[in-house]
Amino acid sequence: MGNIHDIARIAGVSTATVSRVLNNHPYVSDGKRLAVLNAAEQLHYEKNINAVHLSRGKxxxxxxxxxxxxxxxxxxxxxxxxxxxxxxxxxxxxxxxxxxxxxxxxxxxxxxxxxxxxxxxxxxxxxxxxxxxxxxxxxxxxxxxxxxxxxxxxxxNQYEAFKEAISFFIERGHSKIGYTVFRLDGKSSQARKKAYEETFGHVQDKWIFDQALTIEDGTRVAGEWAALDDPPPAMLITNDFVAVGFILECKRLGFNVPEDVAVVGFDNHAIAAPLGITTIELPxxxxxxxxxxxxxxxxxxxxxxxxxxxxxxxxx
Amino acid sequence: MGNIHDIARIAGVSTATVSRVLNNHPYVSDGKRLAVLNAAEQLHYEKNINAVHLSRGKxxxxxxxxxxxxxxxxxxxxxxxxxxxxxxxxxxxxxxxxxxxxxxxxxxxxxxxxxxxxxxxxxxxxxxxxxxxxxxxxxxxxxxxxxxxxxxxxxxNQYEAFKEAISFFIERGHSKIGYTVFRLDGKSSQARKKAYEETFGHVQDKWIFDQALTIEDGTRVAGEWAALDDPPPAMLITNDFVAVGFILECKRLGFNVPEDVAVVGFDNHAIAAPLGITTIELPxxxxxxxxxxxxxxxxxxxxxxxxxxxxxxxxx
DNA sequence: GCTTGCTCTGAAATGCGTTTCACACTTTAC
DNA sequence: GTAAAGTGTGAAACGCATTTCAGAGCAAGC
Missing domain, CATH: 3.40.50.2300 (Response regulator)
Structure with missing residues (x-):
């Protein structure tokens, strides 16, 4: 092991020169460079990165x-x-x-x-x-x-992306659109709510499903959705994973996608393609x-x- | 900012005492402890963790x-x-x-x-x-x-797990079993191959599908599988994600699961339940x-x- | 011939906290 | 009353590499 001082001693140079060699700085004669390299080799020297961090401040x-x-x-x-x-x-x-x-x-x-x-x-x-x-x-x-x-x-731009998804739904004849978010008070959710309100004037609280992040959440939300008196026939879903859970559970409950409920996810995760999920790709x-x-x-x-x-x- | 020496100076103690206070060591009088704490507060002192790492060696x-x-x-x-x-x-x-x-x-x-x-x-x-x-x-x-x-x-124990999966297939009447791995030369693949060979004597190379780790890989493997003259009607798949790609692509190609091809995955990822994938749960x-x-x-x-x-x- | 300007080096300062050792003093213990 | 045990404290050593500064020596420029 040993440290830079040991190397300096053995190589007969100063620690400054050792440091120069070890960090490939210029202005070191070949002789000393070699001596340092040999000494380092001989000692099986390894830098203590913590000393480097301390010294450099980075x-x-x-x-x-x-x-x-x-x-x-x-x-x-x-x-x-x-x-x-x-x-x-x-x-x-x-x-x-x-x-x-x-x-x-x-x-x-x-x-x-x-x-x-x-x-x-x-x-x-x-x-x-x-x-x-x-x-x-x-x-x-x-x-x-x-x-x-x-x-x-x-x-x-969550706001724009959400607006685009809503427009897409509207183009396809949908006007009753529900959506899921992970955290109601999250920044992204607020942008989505704003986009929604600008299009529809107000939000039907029961059409917003909270705590949706995973496949399991999607499954749960599908149950909640199906339990509504008037479940919205279009759903904008937090991400493709939630969409997977949602879609598969809806199917299990006897609903058809997209006939009974149309779905748009987010992310364009690899899971979306084989399941035919329409989605907003986020890079x-x-x-x-x-x-x-x-x-x-x-x-x-x-x-x-x-x-x-x-x-x-x-x-x- | 300042460092431990500055605190020592202001508080009128040694750096050893400062260190003791900062690390909640015993044997420091209340008076000095307070003085140190005040000085630290006053200087907006923050430890330099790199010095700690260097000093402690951890x-x-x-x-x-x-x-x-x-x-x-x-x-x-x-x-x-x-x-x-x-x-x-x-x-x-x-x-x-x-x-x-x-x-x-x-x-x-x-x-x-x-x-x-x-x-x-x-x-x-x-x-x-x-x-x-x-x-x-x-x-x-x-x-x-x-x-x-x-x-x-x-x-x-990949070997045991694989054997169990094979036994399960055999119980269900399968004798022609193919499987996928990520890396043929990987440790886990070798264990799987050994388990396979002990049951069937030898491996049909074309029934082993390499480079299978992701959903996309599963999709690709399904194509390769379907292209075989005698595709094995049972497949043990690297993990549930590959299984998802495989199963969905098989369905798209007109095969039924499990009638035309039975599948066992690994991991019991959340994706397996909604898609009804039989799998070996790994904690x-x-x-x-x-x-x-x-x-x-x-x-x-x-x-x-x-x-x-x-x-x-x-x-x- | 004199001035720049490189090349090469080492001493010393810098970054900073932890811990051991020695020592003084105060309590218990018997 | 004395030894043993515990409390409190600071000097100094330790962990280790980087970088600045000053200076020596030598070559190129005019």
Whole structure:
């Protein structure tokens, strides 16, 4: 083992020269370079990265806050982040929060502690003001529509996407449209509600189904939907996974898709194609890649909207 | 900001005392404790975690090597790891390798560099001997059947599980059974092949379908299956996602499940229930939790086999 | 011939918290 | 009343690599 001082001693040089050699800095004579390399080899030297981090004040690590690591929505974003990180030689620290504010704060604190150089928040529960307080300690990237000057963001325009889906339903002759969201008070849900209200004037509360994120949630919502006196014959669903649960349960209950209930999902996950689910494609991997780039960017804060795309299949 | 020395100066104590207060060590008088706390408050002091890591020689961080972060199999394991890590106050460093050996090595090096205290390898491409070389630097946990004395492991007995699935098919009158794997040379595939050969004596190569990991792979395999002269009327599929792609494509091609082709998947992912897929449930979250515990364990190496369970539905 | 401008090096400062050791003083214990 | 045990504290060592600064030596430029 040994450290840089041992190498310096054995090679008969200073630690500065050892550092230069080890980091491929110029201005080292071939003789000393060789001596250092030999000594390092001989000692089976390994850098202590913590000393490097301490000295440099940087860790080349980005923190990623995500509520659930095993949900395909977040998984795909993470996939994008991870592939971009690999290209840039950065490491990734992930924190699964379950939307628990204490854990979100715990993750944000990594920034203060200099454990990470930046943080990507794929989704959050804690107030934006609280997050903002951390922006002085490093780059923070939000995966939600935002326009502040403290933090960058990359997002899909949920409002527009929702409007487009509604228009599509209307084109196909639907006027009674229900929808599902994961969290009623979430940013994305608010944008969706706004889009909905601008088209229809008001929202039928019973046509909004909350807590819909997974396949199981979709199954449950289908039951709730079927139990209504006048279930809306068109449903805009949180994501394709929920749509899968919803559609399959509806079929099991004897309803036909799209005749009895038309469905539009979000994401265009691989599951959507074989099940013929019409969906709004969100380029989530791309979103992750951009989020990472913004997280390591030295430039000023920026906000990037990414495109969505309606994919027509057989569920409408 | 300021550091521990600044606090010491302001509070009129030594840095040792500051450290004691900050880490809740005993043997500090109330007066000095208060003085330190006040000074820390006044300076808006934040620890530099890198100095802590350097000093302690530990980082309370575990590295997780996984080929694909957004595949539900690995996502679920990661979910288990993450929830256990949170409970223990550990952080997680993830490396998505795409089964690229260079990246696996890069990840393993975090151990040498003292960047992580231990590493969990959910799946790997590089030779086991190479991994073993790193075990001197910290705990390594493999998520595969293993019995070495260097590294712990937690795994499902793929051989037994596969045998059980085959027996189940045979009970239901099937004798011509094909199967899919992700990597023919993978450890799990070898166990499966062995189980298969012990039952049937030999393997029909054309009844083994390679590179099957995702829904899309399942769709593709269905095409290959249907193109055979004598497609086996029973298929054991890598996992439920592949099974989804396979089953839906078979139906699209005009085959009925289970009449024309019976299917057993693996994992019991949430997708399996609504589609009525018979599957071998693997407690992957549990596997992740155990993997994490082994990774932080101070005890000796241990090997833990976890139970699987056949879940009967409608695809056989 | 003199001035720039490189190339090459090392001493020393910097980043920062933890922990051991020695020591002084105060309580119990017998 | 004395030894043993516990409490409280600081100096100093330890973990380790990076980087700035100053300076020596040498070559190219005019």
């Amino acid at each position: 860790t080349e690590t980005i923190g990623v806050i995500l509520p659930f690591v095993n949900h395909p929505y977040f998984g795909t974003i993470l996939n994008g982040i991870a592939s971009a990180a690999e290209k840039s030689g950065f490491k990734l620290m992930i924190v699964q929060t379950n939307y628990d504010i204490a854990q979100e704060i715990d993750a944000l604190n990594m920034l203060k502690l200099k454990q990470v150089d930046g943080i990507i928040i794929t989704s959050r529960e804690c107030p934006i003001e609280l997050v903002e307080d951390y922006s002085a300690y490093g780059n923070i990237v939000l995966c939600e529509a935002s326009s502040g000057e403290q933090m960058s963001s990359v997002f899909v 989530l991997k791309q979103l992750g890649i951009i989020a990472f780039q913004l997280a390591i960017s030295e430039d000023t804060v920026s906000h990037r909207e990414i495109a969505y795309k309606l994919i027509e299949r057989d569920s409408v | 980082t309370e961080t575990i590295g997780v090597i996984l080929p694909f972060v957004n595949h539900p199999y690995f996502g679920t394991i990661l979910n288990g790891i993450a929830s256990a890590a949170e409970k223990s106050g550990f952080k997680l460093m993830i490396v998505q390798t795409n089964y690229d050996i260079a990246q696996e090595i890069d990840a393993l090096n975090m151990l040498k560099l003292k960047q992580v205290d231990g590493i969990i390898i959910t799946s790997r491409e590089c030779p086991i001997e190479l991994v073993e070389d790193y075990s001197a630097y910290g705990n390594i946990v493999l998520c595969e059947a293993s019995s070495g004395e260097q590294m712990s492991s937690v795994f499902v 992957l979250k549990q596997l992740g939790i155990i993997a994490f515990q082994l990774a932080i364990s101070e005890d000796t190496v241990s090997h833990r086999e976890i139970a699987y369970k056949l879940i009967e539905r409608d695809s056989v």
